Amino acid sequence: MRSARQDLAIMAETVLEFKNLTLGFKVGSQIIPVLNSLTFDVRAGEVLGIVGESGSGKSTALFAAVNYLSENARISQGEILLHGQNTLALSRTELDKVRGRRIAMVFQDPTSALNPSMSVGAQIAEGVAHHTGLSGDALHELALDWLQRVHLDGGEATFAKFPHELSGGQRQRVMIALAMAMDPDVLLMDEPTTALDVMVQARILELVKELSRSANIAVILVTHDLAAAAVAADRILVLYAGEIMEIGRSEAVIQHPTNPYTMGLIAALPQLKIRANPRAIPGSISRSPDRFSACVFAERCEDVQDICKTTRPALIGTEGASLSRCHFTDHKSLTVQSEKSAEKVVLSSLSTEAPPILECKDLNVVYKRPFSLSAMFSRQERKGFHAVHDMSFDLYSGQTLAIVGESGSGKTTIAHTALGLIQPASGQFRFNGKDLASLSAAELRAYRQQVQIVFQHPASSLNPRKTILDLVSRPLRLAGMEIDAAHKTASNMLNEVGLDASYHTRFPSELSGGEMQRVAIARAFVTKPKVLILDEPTTSLDVSVQASVLQLLARLQSERNCAFLLISHDLSVVRQLADDIIVMRNGKICESGPIDQIYNAPQHSYTRDLLSAAPSI
Ligand code: SF4
Numbered sequence: 001m002r003s004a005r006q007d008l009a010i011m012a013e014t015v016l017e018f019k020n021l022t023l024g025f026k027v028g029s030q031i032i033p034v035l036n037s038l039t040f041d042v043r044a045g046e047v048l049g050i051v052g053e054s055g056s057g058k059s060t061a062l063f064a065a066v067n068y069l070s071e072n073a074r075i076s077q078g079e080i081l082l083h084g085q086n087t088l089a090l091s092r093t094e095l096d097k098v099r100g101r102r103i104a105m106v107f108q109d110p111t112s113a114l115n116p117s118m119s120v121g122a123q124i125a126e127g128v129a130h131h132t133g134l135s136g137d138a139l140h141e142l143a144l145d146w147l148q149r150v151h152l153d154g155g156e157a158t159f160a161k162f163p164h165e166l167s168g169g170q171r172q173r174v175m176i177a178l179a180m181a182m183d184p185d186v187l188l189m190d191e192p193t194t195a196l197d198v199m200v201q202a203r204i205l206e207l208v209k210e211l212s213r214s215a216n217i218a219v220i221l222v223t224h225d226l227a228a229a230a231v232a233a234d235r236i237l238v239l240y241a242g243e244i245m246e247i248g249r250s251e252a253v254i255q256h257p258t259n260p261y262t263m264g265l266i267a268a269l270p271q272l273k274i275r276a277n278p279r280a281i282p283g284s285i286s287r288s289p290d291r292f293s294a295c296v297f298a299e300r301c302e303d304v305q306d307i308c309k310t311t312r313p314a315l316i317g318t319e320g321a322s323l324s325r326c327h328f329t330d331h332k333s334l335t336v337q338s339e340k341s342a343e344k345v346v347l348s349s350l351s352t353e354a355p356p357i358l359e360c361k362d363l364n365v366v367y368k369r370p371f372s373l374s375a376m377f378s379r380q381e382r383k384g385f386h387a388v389h390d391m392s393f394d395l396y397s398g399q400t401l402a403i404v405g406e407s408g409s410g411k412t413t414i415a416h417t418a419l420g421l422i423q424p425a426s427g428q429f430r431f432n433g434k435d436l437a438s439l440s441a442a443e444l445r446a447y448r449q450q451v452q453i454v455f456q457h458p459a460s461s462l463n464p465r466k467t468i469l470d471l472v473s474r475p476l477r478l479a480g481m482e483i484d485a486a487h488k489t490a491s492n493m494l495n496e497v498g499l500d501a502s503y504h505t506r507f508p509s510e511l512s513g514g515e516m517q518r519v520a521i522a523r524a525f526v527t528k529p530k531v532l533i534l535d536e537p538t539t540s541l542d543v544s545v546q547a548s549v550l551q552l553l554a555r556l557q558s559e560r561n562c563a564f565l566l567i568s569h570d571l572s573v574v575r576q577l578a579d580d581i582i583v584m585r586n587g588k589i590c591e592s593g594p595i596d597q598i599y600n601a602p603q604h605s606y607t608r609d610l611l612s613a614a615p616s617i
Contacts, residue, residue, distance in 0.1 A: 012043040015218040016065060016103075016186050021078035023064060031074055034060050035242045036292045038078070042186070042218040047209060049221045049233030049250070051265070053542040054513065055285045057242040058222045062188050064088075065220070066099050082185065101131040104179035108191040110171035114163040120174045121147065121159025128181050146177040150207060168407065169200030173207070180211060187212070187219045193228055197406040197569045202613035205232040224542050226265055227572070227615035230254045238262045241286045241296040244315060248322020254617045258318040259326050261297045268547040270572035272599075272616035278576060280548035284512065295327070303328065355433065356394035357530050357563050358418065358451070363391040363427035365413050365587075384425075387413045389588045391427070395531065398557065400564040402578035402595070404571065404610065410587035411567045415533045418565065419453060420444060431531075449479055452524035456536035458516035462508040462523075468494065469504040472523045479527065493526040494519075497552060514545030518552065525556055532557075534566045538573055550576055571614040575599060583607045 021038040024031040035057045042048040050058045063069055065080055067087055079086040087098060099105075107113050115123055124143040128134055134142065144159055150173040152158050163171055172192060179187055189208065193201040209232050212219045223229050229236050229250070236253040238246040238261060246259040257263045264281040271278075283300040295301070295308040305327065313327045366384040388410040395401050403411040416422045418429050420436055429436045431447055439447055452475075455461040462471055472490035477483065494503060497518040508516055517537065524532055534553070538546040554577065557564060568574050574581060575595065582592040583604065591604040602608045 012045050012216075014041045015044050015083060016220070017041040017081040018061070018065075019079050019081065021061070021064060021080060022076045023060065023069075023078075024074050024076065025070070026072040026074055030289070031076075032287070033242060033289055033292065035064070036296075038242075038244065040237055040244065040247060042220055044185075044218055045213055045216045046235065047212050047219040047221055047233045049223060049229030049236045050239055051223055051226050051229050051236060052239035053224065053265075053285055053544060055241070055287070056239040058239050059190055061239070062105075062190055062220060062222050065186070065188060066103050066105070067095055068099070097131075100127065100179075100184075101182050102184055103186045103188060104182050104184040106172070106175045106179050106187065106189045106192050108194050110168070110175045111163065113175055114171060116163055119160050119162055120166065120171075121156075121161075124174070124178050124181050127178050131182050142181060143177075146181040147174070149180070149211070150174070150177040151203075152177070167200070169196055169204065172196065172200075172204055176204075176207065176211070180215060180217075183215075184217060187217055189219065189221045191223055192221070194223070194225070198571060198610060198615075199406055199613045201228065202231070202615070205615070208232050225615070226254070226269060226543065227617050230617045231615045238265070241291060243292070243296045243325060244323075245297065245326075246322055246324045247315075252322045256322075258322060259324040260301050260303055262324075264300075265543055266617065268544040269617065270547070270550065270570075270576045272572045272575055272611070272614050275575055275595075278543075278547035278550055280551065281544040295325070354397060357397050357432060358395040358565070359430040359433075360391055360393050360395075360414070360418070361428050361430065363388055363414070363417065363429070364425045365410070365417055365422060366425040387587050388417070388424075391589065393582060393592070395563045395565060397530065397563050398561045399580065400557065400566055400578045402566040402568060402574040402581045403584060404568055404574055404581060405584035406569065408586070409584040411584055412535060413587075415453070415535055415565065415567050418531075418533060419451060420447065445478075449475065449527040450529050451531045451533065452527065452529040453533040453535060454517070454520050454524050454537045456539050458513065458520045458540075459508065461520055462516060464508050467505050467507060468499070468511070468519055471508075471519060472526055475523060475527045490522070490526055493522045496525075496556070497522045512545070513541055514549060517541060517545075517549055521549070521552060521556070525560070525562075528560070529562060531563045531565065534564055534568075536568055536570075537566075539568075539570065546573070553577065571599075571611060572616060583610065 018038045018040050021035055023035040024033040038061060050061065052058050065087065075088060080088055082098065082102060090098065121143045124146060125139050128142055129139055144155060147158050152170060152173050193204050196204060205228060208219060208221065221229060221232055233250050235248060236250050237244060238253065238259065240261050245261045246253055246257065253262060257266055267279045268281060269278060281300055286296055286299050293312060294310055295313050298304050298308040301308065307327050313325050315323045315325045318324045318329065365388040366386050368384045391414060393401065403414060405411050413422065417424055469487055469490055472494055473486040476486035476489055491501065491504065499515065499518055538549050541549060550573065566574065566577055578595045580593065581595050581598050583590045583606065585606050590606045591598060591602065598607060599611065602611060
């Protein structure tokens with residue numbers, strides 16, 4: 001049933017309208033098509049979520065709205081109407097008046113969008129003054145008011161703060177205040193919560209909904225996270241390879257998807273409430289210049305028929321009340337992908353009779369404060385920052401232990417201490433019963449072969465100048481293996497993660513994000529480690545790629561009986577991989593235990609808050 005809010009949105013006036021927008025990028029003498037006949041609108045007081053994998057064209061569509069495209073962009077047809085005025089036909093001067101003032105934008109990374117040498121209040125005031133000419137007390141009051149409206153309390157004290165004095169979530173609130181203070185007609189948001197913790201993300205999504213309603217502005221929220229779109233958006237548009245595949249009310253698209261691509265995206269999402277195997281969509285997004293003459297999803301669709309390969313389907317109404325681009329309306333055959341997602345993950349065979357492979361005993365980690373002259377002259381005691389308090393846990397072969405919590409909870413500090421990169425103030429890590437602090441230099445090198453790590457951002461963890469084969473061979477070479485033997489072992493490992501010999505001579509920049517993470521996993525597993533530390537291993541990946549990486553990790557663990565220490569803020573990912581969980585806050589354990597027990601009956605209020613803030617569908 002439609003809510004009153006959705007009825008209101010549907011009746012509200014159209015603010016921004018894309019009409020048949022077809023766009024490509026000129027590369028050499030060729031035009032590479034990106035968007036095909038894109039037609040949709042967004043209305044006052046409404047949040048429209050645009051979802052899709054990387055390469056679907058969602059950010060390009062967003063930037064096209066303010067004609068903020070690279071030099072080689074070519075628009076072959078269509079228009080983008082802001083209250084009936086085509087923004088694509090505006091002169092440079094007219095565009096400058098539209099950007100920021102009538103169409104405001106919020107980007108993924110607030111840190112790089114804010115000026116580090118100016119207070120946040122002054123930045124809001126400067127933006128408003130530039131676009132409206134407002135000055136003096138009225139300008140100051142307006143900036144203060146917007147800080148308050150995005151729930152940044154503290155008045156003048158907050159106004160005077162610099163970006164580095166605020167958390168990531170607070171900086172994103174400043175960006176929203178900065179955009180909203182211009183009183184825009186449209187707010188464009190490009191992955192605004194991707195870099196944020198689960199609780200901060202929930203608050204920002206709630207704020208977006210609240211502001212669209214109270215300020216009656218049209219919001220377009222671009223995200224690769226279908227669950228986040230489901231929380232914040234009134235309607236969802238599913239984009240694939242430059243085509244709209246499905247568009248409709250959020251509940252209709254999420255609860256009764258009618259397009260196989262939407263079904264595939266939902267089946268790939270890890271679930272918060274049950275441990276089910278998220279299922280990757282096979283293959284990768286089509287980039288063929290001829291793809292729009294047929295169904296763009298045909299190469300990956302499990303229900304593909306002959307007609308799909310020769311004829312472009314129209315976007316038509318469905319029983320579920322959304323519009324879907326598919327030749328078939330008998331959707332029984334198309335539910336296969338969702339149903340298959342109920343397969344159980346292969347659980348590691350846990351044996352707690354064996355001694356733990358890694359023990360953390362009464363660990364305390366304290367970071368020293370940097371030297372400061374003022375502290376020296378005031379003779380204050382230079383106290384350190386106590387990042388981890390009295391942490392103890394055991395990790396067994398074949399077990400996945402997850403440590404969850406917000407930024408600053410101490411979870412990454414524990415991972416780095418386990419690797420021997422940080423010296424604890426007290427307490428110890430023991431590997432195979434031996435205290436890390438007692439290891440000789442040679443023993444420490446051997447330990448680092450046995451305990452490997454996979455980082456969040458594969459692009460920055462792989463040397464861009466080395467080929468894939470060299471990258472995966474390197475840990476073996478460091479352990480003294482001959483080059484031919486190292487290459488052979490690395491080649492076998494790459495095969496195991498699904499990368500054949502054609503990848504050997506490529507460089508990281510030639511790989512997709514998912515392929516790079518597979519290389520990082522191959523590099524970590526090539527030394528046959530006993531323990532693998534996974535530091536937010538899927539955070540930067542698309543939902544379908546994430547599903548394939550989770551499957552790969554589960555398979556490798558079950559084959560090799562390796563112990564995983566999983567550091568994550570994504571509670572749905574944790575649910576799929578972990579056997580046990582530790583919930584941390586401010587360096588201390590709030591709660592720990594078997595995953596089902598903690599998720600089904602959390603005892604600590606902070607765990608309950610974390611679970612209720614996690615977006616899920
Ligand atoms: S038109 Fe064919 S290939 Fe395209 S989504 Fe429908 S069934 Fe799949």
